[in-house]
Amino acid sequence: MAIIETKELEFDYVTRDEEAKVTEVDRAIDGVSLQIEAGSFVAILGHNGSGKSTLAKTLNGILLPSGGTVLISGMNTADDAKLLDIRREVGMVFQNPDNQIIANLVEDDVGFGPENLGVPTEEIWQRVDAALKAVGMTAFRLKSPNHLSGGQKQRVAIAGVMAMHPKCIVLDEPTAMLDPNGRKEVIRTVTELNRSEGVTVVLITHYMEEVIGADRLVVMDDGKVIMDGTPREVFARVEELKRLRLDVPQATELAYELKQRGVSLPDSVLTMEELAEAILPLWKEN
Numbered sequence: 001m002a003i004i005e006t007k008e009l010e011f012d013y014v015t016r017d018e019e020a021k022v023t024e025v026d027r028a029i030d031g032v033s034l035q036i037e038a039g040s041f042v043a044i045l046g047h048n049g050s051g052k053s054t055l056a057k058t059l060n061g062i063l064l065p066s067g068g069t070v071l072i073s074g075m076n077t078a079d080d081a082k083l084l085d086i087r088r089e090v091g092m093v094f095q096n097p098d099n100q101i102i103a104n105l106v107e108d109d110v111g112f113g114p115e116n117l118g119v120p121t122e123e124i125w126q127r128v129d130a131a132l133k134a135v136g137m138t139a140f141r142l143k144s145p146n147h148l149s150g151g152q153k154q155r156v157a158i159a160g161v162m163a164m165h166p167k168c169i170v171l172d173e174p175t176a177m178l179d180p181n182g183r184k185e186v187i188r189t190v191t192e193l194n195r196s197e198g199v200t201v202v203l204i205t206h207y208m209e210e211v212i213g214a215d216r217l218v219v220m221d222d223g224k225v226i227m228d229g230t231p232r233e234v235f236a237r238v239e240e241l242k243r244l245r246l247d248v249p250q251a252t253e254l255a256y257e258l259k260q261r262g263v264s265l266p267d268s269v270l271t272m273e274e275l276a277e278a279i280l281p282l283w284k285e286n
């Protein structure tokens, strides 16, 4: 079943002058129809300004459609009465971990969300325990978030969202401000939550290496979805991706360059291991 469904979704940023007269309309989302299956891991790619963050913000009603609809488990985000349930169902994690941390202790920070939802105290602590364990941050529960690394802060932010028991987490460039180790930590954590807890993951990122393991890639350009498929299907279209100013994983790039020079390799290589496997027999022939 689809947990997220957008139908002909449109979103306009409207600029007005002092007299509230519309001076500019910028269409950021332009007719997006997407169904995201419960339990899947979907990555959204696209160059700057293609509409990824705008799309993310429509998924839990931070932004309401200018046209079309967004349904979360069948609930319409435009329905005021459903908004709280929708926000319980879809948690958001943003780029800057510092803006998402509110309390002076890691455990209080993680408990803040469920407390706001009116969860009984005893259950809050059970949820905090479970969420910290799920992101591998139990040892830090009595520490101040200020003393954590970027990757650790982001894992605390993810635990805070998990403690609200969402069915889906939407992460908008959660690794953009992290070093390579922090990036790995966060992606490993999110992948684990998807696999072991069945949480639906929607990951927006500019790092192609982070999406190789996704079930599905959705590529946006100018407010529209222009590619939608498995990583292998999408990364087989290297030239189109380059035209869209997008990268491909390193191994895909290398395989593409080798093919251009006449080396016979499969159409879409995603990892260095695959590339090595594909090259080895050619090497032995010579």
Ligand SMILES: Nc1ncnc2c1ncn2[C@@H]1O[C@H](COP(=O)(O)OP(=O)(O)OP(=O)(O)O)[C@@H](O)[C@H]1O
Binding pocket: 013, 014, 026, 027, 028, 046, 047, 048, 049, 050, 051, 052, 053, 054, 055
């Ligand atoms: N608050 C705003 N007011 C007016 N226009 C906006 C606003 N936020 C975004 N836009 C415009 O909407 C379009 C989509 O922006 P959005 O931030 O959704 O893109 P994005 O894919 O997330 O980009 P990035 O990769 O840089 O994060 C762009 O043309 C952008 O200029």
Ligand SMILES: [Mg+2]
Binding pocket: 052, 053, 054, 172
């Ligand atoms: Mg963005």
